Amino acid sequence: MAHLLVRGGTVVDGTGAPAYRADVRVRDGRIAEIGTDLAPAADEKVVDAAGAYVAPGFIEAHTHVDGAMWWNPDLDPLPAYGVTTVVMGNCGMSVAPLAPSARGAVLDLFCFLEDLPLSAFQDKLPWSWDRWPAYRDAVSGQKISVNVAGFVGHIALRTTVMGPEAAWKRAATAEEIARMAELLDEALANGAIGMSTNTFDKDRYLEVVPTRLAEDAEFEALVDTLAKHPGATLQMINKFNDLDRIEEDVLRFARICKERGVRGQWAAIPSTNIEAEMRVKTIALHERLRAEGVDFWGQMGHVPLEPYFNFERSLTFQRVPAWNEMINSPAETKLATLADPAWRDRARAEWDARERAATSRIDRPESLMFAISETGAGPLDISLQQYADEKGLHISDALATWVLDNGIGSCLRGLADEFDEPAVTGLFKDPHVLTNINDSGAHLQMFCGAGQNVYMLTRYVRDTGLMTLEEGVHNLSGKLAAYFGMRDRGTVEVGKAADLVVFALDEIEMRELFKSYDNPDGSWRFNRPPSGVRTTIVAGVETVVDRAPTGARPGTMVGIAAG
Incomplete structure (x- = not known):
């Protein structure tokens, strides 16, 4: 393992301190x-940080x-991107523990909800496990560029x-609940950081996901198990877009977790101006729970999103059963x-109902907006509403007509919603609000x-001054590490992991x-060029040098750390 000396930089240590x-x-x-002014040893490589900041490696709080x-x-x-x-x-979905008899149903749901290639999961994962200890060993043996921490x-x-x-x-049943608790306990004892659950989603057939059928006794037993492992947390995908039900949903889990002293995260405090009413309600709920x-x-x-919506696989039209069925039908029949x-x-x-x-x-x-045409027929860069008005068509018919002309491989693009940036940054300064929830690896x-x-550092710190650099880095590193119980990383301190x-x-x-165009099934994914970070270091190994990835893969599975 190389020894490094990062010289000449300004340390932003991830705690929020100057x-x-x-x-x-x-x-x-x-x-x-x-x-x-530390002097380099003979066996050290010097990393020049002159004119730059040295910060803890950034943590992605929600990926797939x-x-x-x-x-x-x-x-x-x-x-x-550091x-x-x-x-x-x-979101309640992991690939372990997973019995072979359950694999088909869970992977189908996973790939539907997260817009992922099913054949890649089936063919490219080694499937040398059905329980967590073997999964941990497999992940630890897989050479990857970043560290991974996993919920059950x-x-x-x-x-x-x-x-x-x-x-x-x-x-x-009581027996089934006991078996779930046993498997969860085994996973937590072997490196899992907690459990994620989902009381929000439906599958491709518009059936509620299995965890929506769990009664309080099931959740209570599983949170009892979390409580046996200090630092383990519960992640909830609750009914976050339903103004009338979000409070009831969150309070259900709040009671269960509070009685057992377990920490949890819930979705979500909205950022956009069109969700102002929901934001007021959820902030009040957040403050009430903390009090x-x-x-x-x-x-x-x-980050204001400009998502693309396609007709090959998409959740966008799930609330219109006819469109949902078309999206999930064989390509040759669409x-x-x-x-x-x-x-x-x-x-x-x-559509109307x-x-x-x-x-x-x-x-x-x-x-x-009509954004990508497979056939070139167009029109592009006009909205679905404008197109329907010009054609004198119902919205559903207008969309069907445009897709027929332009091909199943075409895409719509959603215009970015305006953010209430002062409200957003005010909440990021709250010590108990999580960000960097971005679904990397999905959709x-x-x-x-x-x-x-990086948008947090460029928009909120550099361009608007709504946050200090120390606050921005804290939100991307130390705050997240503290929440997840990763006490061995997230800040620049002697003895911590050299991330x-x-x-x-x-x-x-x-x-x-x-x-x-690098998905195993031949499909494409959206990607980004390098951000411009000069160096990224994982466990003392440079994964980025001079703004370019090195191809090094020093990452491993990490978990809750004592201390």
Whole structure:
């Protein structure tokens, strides 16, 4: 392992404390010394940080790289955005523990909800495990560019114990709950950082996901198990877009966790102006929970999204059953379906009868732009609403007509929603609000979550001055490490893991998207060019040098650390 001396930089240590001039010595994967004018030893490589900041490596708080780490071990573009650790196993979904009998149903759901290539999961993962200890060993043996920390997905846990049919249909028995708790306990004892659950989603057949059928007794037993492992946390994907149900949903888990002293995160405090009413309500809920002594942390996004929506696989149209069925039908039948008068009649009726949501793109057709045409027929760069008005068509018919003309491989683009930036940054200064929740590794043809971390430093720190650099770095490193119980990383301190990033504010940017045609099934994904960070170091190994990835893969599975 190389020994490094990072010289001439300004340390932003991840705690929120003022930056200071210092050199950082790295030996054997750990920070060995911090001081001014340190002399390099004969066996040390000098990393020039002059004119730059030296910070803890950035942590991605919510990813779905559970599959990509096997077929894209470089996990680009994460290293080139200063990322050294990612959290996976989110939204109730993980690939362990997972019995072979449960694998098909769980992977189908996983790939549907996260817009991922199913064949890649089936063919590229070694599947040398069904329980967590063997999974931990497999991940630790896989050479990857960043460290990974994993939740146990409640959906995988429940389906493994109950079987796919029962898990999707009924409450668990006492014996099944006990078995789930046993498997969770084993996982936590072997490196898992907690459990994620999901009371929000539906599958491709519009059935609620299995964890929505879990009764309080099941959750209580599983949170009892979390409580046996200090530092283990619960992640909840609750009904975050339902103004009438979010409080009830969150308070259910708040009671369960508070009684057992378990920390949790819940989704989500909204960022956009169109969600102002929801933001007021969720901030009040957040403040109420903290005042009542519940160790719950709200999540909040920090990047206005311009997502792309395609017709090959997408959740966008799930609330219109006819469109949902078309999206999930075989590729060779889709165009015929769109042209079928009976299907069109049904699609119009179901479009008009759909449940509404303020943030839903199909409820705001003026915000959906025609962006990519497979055939070149067009038109492009006009909204679905404008096109429907010009053609004199119902919105559903207008969309079907455009897709017929332009091809199933075409895409819509959602206009970015305006953020209430002062409100957003005010909440990031709250010590119990999490950010960098960006779905890296998922929704590959919708957006690229990887790289959104840099936007916090460029937009909120450099361009608007709404946050200090120390606050921005703290939100991307020390705050997240503290929440997840990763006490051995997240700050620049002697003895901590040598996960570091060297950057200058005027050199970095969240770069524009481009298509990478490198998925194992031959499909493409959105990617980004390197951000401009000068150096990224994982466990004392440089994964980025002179702003370019090195191809080094020193990452491993990390977990809750004592201390």
